[in-house]
Amino acid sequence: MRKILYIVMIIVAQFQLVSCERDFDIKIQSNKPMLIVEGYINNEMKEYNYVVLSRSQDYYSTTLENLPVYGAKVTVTEGTLQPDNSIAWDKDNAVILRERNIATINISSRTISNGIYFDERLITDTSNALLGKPGKYYLLRIEVDGNIYTAVTYLPVPVNLDRLSSENHFIDADKNEERAMITLHYKDPDSLGNAQLVYSRSDDNRNNFGWGGLRSGRFINATDDLINGQYLNVVVSADFAIKEKVDYYLVSVERSVYNFWNSFNKAKDNAGPFSTPVMLDNTITGDDVIGCFSGFSLSGKTIVVK
C-alpha cells in the first residue's frame, strides 16, 4: 500500500501540487484487551520452541512494547494422525512450558523473559528438550485467568534447500562496498498446497534471539499455487557484504500458518488511503484471543558471500 501511496505522491509532485501533512487529533475508542499468543514448534532449534503471551493495549498507550502475561499454564502435546483422520494425542508426555530466564540463550531483559514460556529441559536436560518432528501434529494448550485457549499445528515434511548462491552484485554507494543478493535453489514438491517462509541470519543479527530477531523473507512467503512442482531459483531481496557468512532457513509450513504470517506481513505494512484494516488470520481457539501456533519445518544452508 505504501508503494501505491508513493506513486500517488510522485504524480502529485510532478504536477507541482503541494500535498501536505498536518497533525490531527484522532479520537478513538479503546477496545477490550485481547490475549496475544505467539507460539512456535520447529524441528531444528530447540531454544526456538517457545510461547510468548501478552495482552493488547490501548492504541494511545505510551508503552510500545508487549504487556507480558504471567503465570499461565502452557503445555505442548505431540499427536499422530490416525487412519480415520483423527489425531491421537500423546497426553502422557505433554511438555509443560514455563517462564524461565535461560542462560544458554542469553536473555537478560525482563521484558522478553517475562511472558515467554520455554521447556525447562533446555536448562536441565537439553538433549531431551522439546523438538518438533516432521509429520507430527502439536497441540498447544494455554490456561490463564481461568480461561482455556488451544491451537493445533502440523509440521510438514521440510522442503530441502539444495544450495545457496550469491549473485546480483552491485556497489552500495552509501557504504562504498560491493554487496550481493542470495539465491535459494530448491524444488517445490509435486503435490499442491506447499507453502514456505524464509528466515536468515547474518553478521548484523547473528546473536539476536527469537524468530522476531531473525530477518524474514517478507517478499517471498509463497504458496505453490502458481509454481507447483517447479525447480525454483528464488532471489531474496536482502543484500550482504562480500565475505559475509549468511545462514538461510527455508521454513515449510501448513496453509493456516502461512495464512497467518501472510496476514501479519500485510498488517505490518498497511497504511495510506488505499489500505483496508487487516485482521490477522488467527489460529488460536478461545475467546478474545489473537495469534498463531506456528509449526516450522526447517531446512538450512550456509554461504559465504562471494
Add this chain to the structure above:
Amino acid sequence: MSRLMRKILVVCALLAGQTISAQQYWLTIQVTDSANVPQPNATLSINKKLIVVDSSSVFLNLLEQGKYKIKISAVGYHSLEFSVNLITDTILLVKLNTKNKVLQGVMVTANRSVHRNQMSTQVIGITQLKKLPVILGEIDPLKTITLLPGVKSGGDASAGIYVRGGGPDQNLVLLDGITVYNPNHLLGFFSVFNGEAVKNVEVMKGGIPAEYGGRLSSVITVNSRDGHKDSVKASGGIGLLSSRLSLEGPLVKGKSSFIISARRTYADQLAKVFAKDSIGNNGYYFYDVNTKVNVYINKNNNINFTFYKGRDKFSYINKEDIGKERMFDVLWGNTIAGLSWKQQVSPGLKQELALIYNNFDLDSRINFGASGFIFSSGLNDYQVKNDWTYTSDARLKLKWGLQYILHSFKPGAGASNAGMQEFKSQVSDRHAREAAAYLSADINVSSSLNIIAGIRYSYFNQVGPTEQSIYTREGVPTGETEKYEKGESIARYHYPEPRISALYKLENNASLRLSYARTIQYLHLATTSAATFPSDLWTPASKLIKPGIAYQVAAGYFKELKNGSYELSAEAYYKTMSNQLEFKPGAQLLLNQNIENEMIFGTGRAYGIELFLQKKAGKLTGWVGYTLSRAERNFPEMNKGKTFPYRYDRTHDLSVVVNYPLGRKWEVSGVFVYGTGNAVTMPTGRFAYSIGRNAERNEVIFTNINQYDKINDYRMPAYHRMDISFIYTPKPNSTKQFRSSWNFSIYNLYNRYNPYFIYMTVDEDEKAIKGKKVFLFPVVPSVTWNFKF
C-alpha cells in the same frame, strides 16, 4: 413568418406510402443547432402542451389535422415560435441559433423537465460543463455530475462515483452507448472523457428505463459531439495539465461529418526539462483520442461510428537506492469502437442496430536489481444490440430491443524475467455470455397521467473454455481441477427486471412521480481499496458469485415557478441490494487462482431525500442541491454480523452552483460543496508481535500490529470546499472566424485541508502515537486558454 423560414430548412416533406386515418397526420420535428448537430432534450410546446424531444433530438407524433402553435427552446439557444397547419404528414428540421453572446448569460443548469416522465434523471450540457470551475482547468463530466444531489464523489482525487448508496462499479458508464469499464485517468484524478469531445452527460439515479441493464445503481451516459456538416472547424485549449485539440468538418458536405479530438498531458515532458534532477526519468502521462463519424445516407438512414482510445503510462526508475535499480512501469487503457445504423423505417417506427467492441488492458513491469516481474490483465467485449421504437399515436410509444454481449476476462498473467526464478503463471481466462431482451410502453393514460412500464429479461452464462483449481473451504488446493470445454456452461442465471414509472401532472406546472425498478448486475469489480485502480479486476458471476440484485422505489414532487425560471424538486428513495461483494481485508487479488475464496457476500440498504432548487433564467443562474441519506452494509463475516455504515455513507451532502455575467467580457462561476466525512475503520488497540531480542543493542525487537473492532465506526472530518472561475472573452462581439477565451479558476478558494486520508504514527521524539492527516489539494489556481476557429 419570414424569420421562421430562415430557420426552417425543410418544411412539409410528404412521406409516401403511409395511410393513416383521414384526420390524423404525422408531425416530425428534429431540432439541431446551427451546425446541424442534434439537440436532444430540447423542449417543445405544442398548443402549450410541453414535450421533451428524445435522445436523438426528434419529436414524432400522430396529431389531428389542424393548426398548432409550436414553441421550441433549449438551454443556451434562442427560442423559436411558429405555427403549423397540419394538413399532411410533415417533417420540420428546425435549427436553433445560439445566443449571440455565448459567453455571457449562458445559463448554468442541470437540464430536465417537470413534464418528462423520467424521474431521478439530470442532464448537463457541454456549455454548462465548460462554465464550472474544475481543478487545473480540466473539464470533467464525471466530476461535475457529483454536484447533483444523490451523486457523490469519494473526495479529492477519487474517481469513484457513488449513486444513492451504491458502489463505484454499480454505475453503467456509457460513451455513445458503449460501456466504459475503467473511466479514469491518473489513478482517478481525472475521467477519460475529454471535455472537447463531449456534448452532454446524463445521469439516471433511479427509475432506470428497461433498455438499460447490467448495473445496479445508475446509468451515466456521456454523448460525444457530432462534427460540423458544412465546414471545417477547429477548437482546443491549452491548460496547465494538458492541451487538447479538436478538428471537425464534413466528409461530404451536408451529408457526413467527422470529429476527432485528442488531448495529452505534458507534465512529464516539462519535468524532463525543468526538474530533471528531482524527477529524472520518472513520469506520468495520459492521452486519449475520440473520433466520431456520422454518415447521413438519406433522410431515413444514418450511420455513426464512434472510436475511443486512451492510454495512461507511469514510469518510475530509481538507480540511487543502495545501488540497485528499481523500476516500475505500467501502461493501461481502454479501446472502444461502435458502429451503429439508425433507420427511420416508417413515420412511426425506427430502429438502431449497433456493433460494439470494447477492450481494457493493463501491462506492468516491476524490476528490483536483477529481479523482475511482469503482470498483465484485461477484458474484451463483443456486443450487438438492436433497439426499436414505435409510436402509434399520441398516447402510446413502444420500445423493445435485444442485446448480446460476449465477455472475455483475463484475470491475470504473470511472469518473471531474468535474475529471478523463471516462471510463467496464468490465472485461467474466464468467458461469459450476457443477453437481454426488453419491452417498454410509454402510455399517456390521460392528459394528466403518463406511465412508462417495462420489462427487461436478462440472462448470463459463464462458459468455458477455462480450467479452475478446486480448493477446500480453508483455501487449500485439493490438487484437482475442473476443466470446461469451449462453450460448456459453468453457471447460468436469468432474471426478469420489471421497471415502472408514473407521472401525474398537477395544476400550476407541477407533477408527482413514482418509480420502481429491479436491476441485476452480473459483473463485479474486484477491488480492496477505497480508490479505483487500473489493476482492479472485473469478475463475472460464477457458481459461487451470485449476481447483485437491487430494488429501488422513488417518489418525487416537481414544480416550475415563475414561468419556468425556477425548478424545484424533492425526491425520496429507498433501495435494497443483495449479493453484495466485499473482499476479505488484505485479500490477494492479483494472480490468485482462488480469488473467490477471498470474497464475502452481504446485503446493502440505502435511503434518503434529495432536494433540488434550480434557477434557469435571469442573470444569476445555478442550483442548490441537498441530500439527507443513509447507506449501510451487512456482511455476516464482518463486524460480527452487525450492520455498519457504508464507507461513503454521507448523512448531509450540499452543493451550490452559481453563474453570473460581469459585463460583456467577464463571467464568474462558483461552486460550494459540503459533505459529511467518510466512514472509516480506525484501530481501537494494538499489540506487539514477532518478538525477538537485538543482542547488539540489548533491546527487544517487535512489530506493532493494530487491533480493530467495529467497521466504519469513525467519521473523517466533513469535506467542504469552494471553487471559483472567471471566464474572460476579449472580443465577445467579434465576427471573425477565430475566437478565444481565458478561463481563470481557483480550486479550494479558502484553502481547506480536506483529508485525503488519516493515519497514526509513532513520534519517536515524544515517544507517543499521533494522528496525522494528509491532504492533496490546497488552494490551486489554474489558467486555460480556449480557442475556436
